[in-house]
Amino acid sequence: MQTNANLTENHSHIHASTEHQDPTTSLKQNMSTESKFKRFVEIGRVVLLKSGPFSGKIAVITEIIDHNRAIIDGSTTGVPRQSYP
Numbered sequence: 001m002q003t004n005a006n007l008t009e010n011h012s013h014i015h016a017s018t019e020h021q022d023p024t025t026s027l028k029q030n031m032s033t034e035s036k037f038k039r040f041v042e043i044g045r046v047v048l049l050k051s052g053p054f055s056g057k058i059a060v061i062t063e064i065i066d067h068n069r070a071i072i073d074g075s076t077t078g079v080p081r082q083s084y085p
Contacts, residue, residue, distance in 0.1 A: 047072060047084075054079045 045061045049072075059074030065083060073081040 041070060049074075049079065049084070051085065059084075 041061060041064065043061055043064065047059055047061060049055055049057050049059060054074070057074055057077045057079050059072040059077065059079045061070050062073045062081065063071040065071060069083050069085065071081065072079065072084045075081075
């Protein structure tokens with residue numbers, strides 16, 4: 001059985017050795033690439049293509065690949081299902 005003095009000593013040791021770090025800090029430091037998407041992107045959003053052979057046509061975001069790429073489809077406007085950009 002531990003006395004109150006021992007408990008206090010043990011707790012102060014625990015508090016002294018515990019460091020509070022943001023778990024996303026190392027992730028933020030490792031992410032050096034900037035996203036090509038500048039606006040809020042989600043499945044179902046309508047997009048106007050600004051570059052490539054289908055420039056000026058409308059498509060819909062059907063899947064999100066990563067923070068730089070999405071799969072779009074514009075079957076009614078002649079834009080085939082493809083990754084963009």
